Amino acid sequence: MNAHPSAAEPSRLDRTALLSRAARLSLAAFDVDGTLTDGRLGYGDDGHEFKSFDVHDGQGLKLLARIGVEIAWITARSSPLVARRAADLGVRHLIQGCHDKGAALSALCASLRIPCSEAAFMGDDLPDLAAMAVAGLSVAPANAHPWVLERVEWQTRAAGGSGAAREFCDLVIEAKGRREELLSRFSPA
Amino acid sequence: MNAHPSAAEPSRLDRTALLSRAARLSLAAFDVDGTLTDGRLGYGDDGHEFKSFDVHDGQGLKLLARIGVEIAWITARSSPLVARRAADLGVRHLIQGCHDKGAALSALCASLRIPCSEAAFMGDDLPDLAAMAVAGLSVAPANAHPWVLERVEWQTRAAGGSGAAREFCDLVIEAKGRREELLSRFSPA
Amino acid sequence: MNAHPSAAEPSRLDRTALLSRAARLSLAAFDVDGTLTDGRLGYGDDGHEFKSFDVHDGQGLKLLARIGVEIAWITARSSPLVARRAADLGVRHLIQGCHDKGAALSALCASLRIPCSEAAFMGDDLPDLAAMAVAGLSVAPANAHPWVLERVEWQTRAAGGSGAAREFCDLVIEAKGRREELLSRFSPA
Amino acid sequence: MNAHPSAAEPSRLDRTALLSRAARLSLAAFDVDGTLTDGRLGYGDDGHEFKSFDVHDGQGLKLLARIGVEIAWITARSSPLVARRAADLGVRHLIQGCHDKGAALSALCASLRIPCSEAAFMGDDLPDLAAMAVAGLSVAPANAHPWVLERVEWQTRAAGGSGAAREFCDLVIEAKGRREELLSRFSPA
Numbered sequence: 001m002n003a004h005p006s007a008a009e010p011s012r013l014d015r016t017a018l019l020s021r022a023a024r025l026s027l028a029a030f031d032v033d034g035t036l037t038d039g040r041l042g043y044g045d046d047g048h049e050f051k052s053f054d055v056h057d058g059q060g061l062k063l064l065a066r067i068g069v070e071i072a073w074i075t076a077r078s079s080p081l082v083a084r085r086a087a088d089l090g091v092r093h094l095i096q097g098c099h100d101k102g103a104a105l106s107a108l109c110a111s112l113r114i115p116c117s118e119a120a121f122m123g124d125d126l127p128d129l130a131a132m133a134v135a136g137l138s139v140a141p142a143n144a145h146p147w148v149l150e151r152v153e154w155q156t157r158a159a160g161g162s163g164a165a166r167e168f169c170d171l172v173i174e175a176k177g178r179r180e181e182l183l184s185r186f187s188p189a
Numbered sequence: 190m191n192a193h194p195s196a197a198e199p200s201r202l203d204r205t206a207l208l209s210r211a212a213r214l215s216l217a218a219f220d221v222d223g224t225l226t227d228g229r230l231g232y233g234d235d236g237h238e239f240k241s242f243d244v245h246d247g248q249g250l251k252l253l254a255r256i257g258v259e260i261a262w263i264t265a266r267s268s269p270l271v272a273r274r275a276a277d278l279g280v281r282h283l284i285q286g287c288h289d290k291g292a293a294l295s296a297l298c299a300s301l302r303i304p305c306s307e308a309a310f311m312g313d314d315l316p317d318l319a320a321m322a323v324a325g326l327s328v329a330p331a332n333a334h335p336w337v338l339e340r341v342e343w344q345t346r347a348a349g350g351s352g353a354a355r356e357f358c359d360l361v362i363e364a365k366g367r368r369e370e371l372l373s374r375f376s377p378a
Numbered sequence: 379m380n381a382h383p384s385a386a387e388p389s390r391l392d393r394t395a396l397l398s399r400a401a402r403l404s405l406a407a408f409d410v411d412g413t414l415t416d417g418r419l420g421y422g423d424d425g426h427e428f429k430s431f432d433v434h435d436g437q438g439l440k441l442l443a444r445i446g447v448e449i450a451w452i453t454a455r456s457s458p459l460v461a462r463r464a465a466d467l468g469v470r471h472l473i474q475g476c477h478d479k480g481a482a483l484s485a486l487c488a489s490l491r492i493p494c495s496e497a498a499f500m501g502d503d504l505p506d507l508a509a510m511a512v513a514g515l516s517v518a519p520a521n522a523h524p525w526v527l528e529r530v531e532w533q534t535r536a537a538g539g540s541g542a543a544r545e546f547c548d549l550v551i552e553a554k555g556r557r558e559e560l561l562s563r564f565s566p567a
Numbered sequence: 568m569n570a571h572p573s574a575a576e577p578s579r580l581d582r583t584a585l586l587s588r589a590a591r592l593s594l595a596a597f598d599v600d601g602t603l604t605d606g607r608l609g610y611g612d613d614g615h616e617f618k619s620f621d622v623h624d625g626q627g628l629k630l631l632a633r634i635g636v637e638i639a640w641i642t643a644r645s646s647p648l649v650a651r652r653a654a655d656l657g658v659r660h661l662i663q664g665c666h667d668k669g670a671a672l673s674a675l676c677a678s679l680r681i682p683c684s685e686a687a688f689m690g691d692d693l694p695d696l697a698a699m700a701v702a703g704l705s706v707a708p709a710n711a712h713p714w715v716l717e718r719v720e721w722q723t724r725a726a727g728g729s730g731a732a733r734e735f736c737d738l739v740i741e742a743k744g745r746r747e748e749l750l751s752r753f754s755p756a
Contacts, residue, residue, distance in 0.1 A: 033244040040241035040350070042231075042609075043270040050239075050617075052607035055600040056712060059692055081610040102377060125248055126375040133377045145245060145355070147372060161607070166712070183714060186693040188669060188700045222433040229430035229539070231420075232459040239428075291566060314437055315564040322566045334434060334544070336561060411622040418619035418728070420609075421648040428617075480755060503626055504753040511755045523623060523733070525750060 011138075013153045021137045021153075022175035026114045028064060029093075029105055029131065030165060031123035032075035032082055035141060038161030039124070049079060054161050058089050060169030065090060067178045072108055074101050076127055102130030109134075122168055124148060124160055139168050200327075202342045210326045210342070211364035215303045217253060218282075218294055218320065219354060220312035221264035221271055224330055227350030228313070238268060243350050247278050249358030254279060256367045261297055263290050265316055291319030298323075311357055313337060313349055328357050389516075391531045399515045399531075400553035403447060404492045407471075407483055407509065408543060409501035410453035410460055413519060416539030417502070427457060432539050436467050438547030443468060445556045450486055452479050454505055480508030487512075500546055502526060502538055517546050578705075580720045588704045588720075589742035593681045595631060596660075596672055596698065597732060598690035599642040599649055602708055605728030606691070620652050621728050627736030628656050634745045639675055641668050643694055669697030676701075689735055691715060691727055706735050 013021065030036055036057055042050040065071050072093035073086055079096070086094045098104045101123075109116045117136035121128065124144035129151065132138035140152040141164030149155055156167040173179050202210065219225055225246055231239040254260050261282035262275055268285070275283045287293045290312075298305045306325035310317065313333035318340065321327035329341040330353030338344055345356040362368050391399065408414055414435055420428035443449050450471035451464055457474070464472045476482045479501075487494045495514035499506065502522035510516035510530065518530040519542030527533055534545040551557050580588065597603055603624055609617040632638050639660035640653055646663070653661045665671045668690075676683045684703035688695065691711035699705035699719065707719040708731030716722055723734040740746050 039244040041244055041247070041274075042239055042241045042611075043274050044231075044233075044237050044239040044611075045268050045270045046237050047269070047273070048611050048613050050609055050611040052609045055606040055608055056692060058608070059694075059712075063693075079612050080614070081612045084614070085608075085610050125245060126252075126372070127248075129372075129375045130377055143352075145248075146359075147368075151376075163710075170713075179714075183693070183696075186696045187718075188697055228433040230433055230436070230463075231428055231430045232463050233420075233422075233426050233428040234457050234459045235426050236458070236462070314434060315441075315561070316437075318561075318564045319566055332541075334437075335548075336557075340565075415622075417622040419622055419625070419652075420617055420619045421652050422611075422615050422617040423646050423648045424615050425647070425651070503623060504630075504750070505626075507750075507753045508755055521730075523626075524737075525746075529754075 011151055011153055012155075018137075018154055018171070019175040022120070022172045023177075024118055025069060025120050025137065025172055025175075026118040027070040027072060027109065027112065027120070028168070028172065029072040029074055029108070029119060029121045029135070031101070031121075031125075031128050031131075032073055033077060034124035034144070034160045035122055035128075036073070036161065036165055038159065039143075040161075049081070051079075051081065052161065053085050054163060054166070056163045057161075057165040057169075058085075060166035061089050061091065063182055064169045064172060065092075067173065067176060067182070069172060070112060070114070072105075074098050074104050074108075074121075074131060076101075099127075100130060101128060102134045105131045105134045120168075120172075122165065141165075200340055200342055201344075207326075207343055207360070208364040211309070211361045212366075213307055214258060214309050214326065214361055214364075215307040216259040216261060216298065216301065216309070217357070217361065218261040218263055218297070218308060218310045218324070220290070220310075220314075220317050220320075221262055222266060223313035223333070223349045224311055224317075225262070225350065225354055227348065228332075229350075238270070240268075240270065241350065242274050243352060243355070245352045246350075246354040246358075247274075249355035250278050250280065252371055253358045253361060254281075256362065256365060256371070258361060259301060259303070261294075263287050263293050263297075263310075263320060265290075288316075289319060290317060291323045294320045294323045309357075309361075311354065330354075389529055389531055390533075396515075396532055396549070397553040400498070400550045401555075402496055403498050403515065403550055403553075404496040405448040405450060405487065405490065405498070406442060406546070406550065407450040407452055407486070407497060407499045407513070409479070409499075409503075409506050409509075410451055411455060412502035412522070412538045413500055413506075414451070414539065414543055416537065417521075418539075427459070429457075429459065430539065431463050432541060432544070434541045435539075435543040435547075436463075438544035439467050439469065441560055442547045442550060443470075445551065445554060445560070447550060448490060448492070450483075452476050452482050452486075452499075452509060454479075477505075478508060479506060480512045483509045483512045498546075498550075500543065519543075578718055578720055579722075585704075585721055585738070586742040589687070589739045590744075591685055592636060592687050592704065592739055592742075593685040594637040594639060594676065594679065594687070595735070595739065596639040596641055596675070596686060596688045596702070598668070598688075598692075598695050598698075599640055600644060601691035601711070601727045602689055602695075603640070603728065603732055605726065606710075607728075616646060616648070618646075618648065619728065621730060621733070623730045624728075624732040624736075625652075625656050627733035628658065630749055631736045631739060632657060632659075634740065634743060634749070636739060637679060637681070639672075641665050641671050641675075641688075641698060643668075666694075667697060668695060669701045672698045672701045687735075687739075689732065708732075 120137040121135035122139040141160035309326040310324035311328040330349035498515040499513035500517040519538035687704040688702035689706040708727035
């Protein structure tokens, strides 16, 4: 989202440009609610909160890490359950309670010595726009807010919490030419 | 829903009239179950109840409050979890256990010194009709009960608990001409 | 489902016959999982089970009871949460842990002195067929098992746990000519 | 999936071959998350996990066991709730925490003295490919990962956790010519 981050005009990349950007990614950062979940915030009358993550998304994040891409979750809300899911998946960079996702992503890139152009950000609502403006590639799930969809460079076909993150992971794996190698680890010769 | 509130004839507003009504709103009142949720009432065998709210809806309600519209939730059921979600969002007016939503909305308008014509009510089932008759604008999510859909002035494309409230918030923000200003707070220059 | 209960040939009623059967109903009996829920059985790793009911269905059952139709739930499983939801709705006849729904429905009709021809049964899977054979009207939600859909006299457009029961309640209310009277209680003059 | 397990070319069986393979099955093995569930992993902020199973799937597994097919669940994750659901359904072979599903299925076939050609495996993601390569019939739900869908011999129309397993059970029941017998147990003469 380097060019015209606040313009409403179409900023979508064509397939060639998209694959080129995806091929050089070193860091993939994700919003949580609505991006890695379906946006439902569960509340119980005993005071507990809950949310659901997608098993396909989790598998994709593990594959992406396996081929050397750093994974980060950056979220405005804060909950021990998000920390637990991140730990289950071995997500190395978890930033909760974040009110400036653009600054957070910039700082993370700096600390990892990764140029922002090698970072992607996937999100679904207005607070994600600042991080998208910093990132070298901006992505949204199919059911992101329309004002966000107008601004991202790529939109998955899947919805948040239903494989949108996996679809993005698959794109990066294919762009980096690592698909057959990963598949061969799962399929007997 | 000022005219013919109990008639089955189409009461839908055209786009111009809809935007005009939305532009002068001072209060937006919402039913909870089926409107701010998908209508599912979760029961656990340990006696607890739960329900899920949509993160996009929450963002919309916060934006609407930020541009000066009062937010109210008016519901027949009563649960501490609804109070907790309302508190998380800073919803100022929460009326639970309400068996006459029309009277409740009238009383709230009076106490806030807001004319009922400047209040909207969004709901999805028969107990919401009385509040809709009082309000200056009646709105329902796409999956509202058909007898309600026949009577409302506007129907969102999104379903309850899946962005219907956000769609209504966006309409009001656009009608009041505040969209670009809000977007600019989220998008770096 | 009086005729040919085990035949795969179409047993659907035309609209006139359907309304005629619905008009004379004195008892509406429902399966629970898959009929009043979406069929999801929630399990927690703390040993608790949970399921979700639809707020529209609940409203429909209350309206049906209000116009004098007896409501029964007949289910093979057994859980305190089902008892709690039934109590919340004022459901008078709750039969859990039932392994012969046909016998249970017959016995209930006898104890209420209601002819079986004035009872309807709504269900979604094979264990419901026996009760459907006893009932004067057999109904299934849109997502019932295909072997059941082949055998019922009416199929709702809505899925179980998403308004299927409400759609059936509405049919009975309309067939009995009570729609306007009920609506007038909710809509100010 | 005996031939070309790692090839991307279509491996789908025609209807005749599918029914022939299904007719001789002695063992039906299933992945859990995404196959017997919709892939949602619920997390609560009290540290508990939860997931939902489909009541139709459960009925199908019980019917399949009744006609003499062994049922196995083979999953990489490990949770007491899966053990509880399996126990509720009388599933005899539950293998949790499994990191080589191919080896697990081979070992199970050996211990049951069932040729692998008489075993089916239903799964939805890459870790299931090894078991599919061992099994005599490979099946995936409609919403399986695309790299898996390219490789399976049959794909259900239903999604995981929404009747996909039931659809497979029905296929086996029909292929073995046991449908009418089972139906007659549920339908009064």
